[in-house]
Amino acid sequence: KNQVEQSPQSLIILEGKNCTLQCNYTVSPFSNLRWYKQDTGRGPVSLTIMTFSENTKSNGRYTATLDADTKQSSLHITASQLSDSASYICVVTLENYGQNFVFGPGTRLSVLP
């Protein structure tokens, strides 16, 4: 069964600290993996996308990594800001003509001053 798991479920850190969120997937056939940020009460917004051959992608203070062999991805946030408080969702796209996106449950990050 195609599945995406994320850990931790929730995380609290102090402003200025770094953190890493994890995503493990059992999805086939794999096309790409995205990380989305979802602010409270809003729709998700894409942060990064990685295909099978890409193992790292940065977007400002966000850096995503992908290990296609172990089927793991991580999202590292550097020098966290209060505005980073949000849910972060890992989404894997299947490589077929259907619209198959497999969503993880998300990690809820709270950044405290």
Added chain:
Amino acid sequence: DVKVTQSSRYLVKRTGEKVFLECVQDMDHENMFWYRQDPGLGLRLIYFSYDVKMKEKGDIPEGYSVSREKKERFSLILESASTNQTSMYLCASSLVSLRREQFFGPGTRLTVL
């Protein structure tokens, strides 16, 4: 900038009422999706459409129907709302490509009393 708009941010309905949720996108995307999002469960696909008048069931279509009469507009219909349909409903659109990014609307928080 891609824009996906949803007709209501908050909606309160009574059990048994017919409910219409409307979604409009302005980027000429072929694909449109309806999801519901519940705490701890992530996003679950209700229906998607890859063309006008075309629709396919997602993972949880029971109790819902959809309509796509125009390319930019995708409606979700709850024929007889029930309390277990209280949820956040998210609409998304995307192009047809393997790197396709889904663009999400702001969501509709539906409460069924």
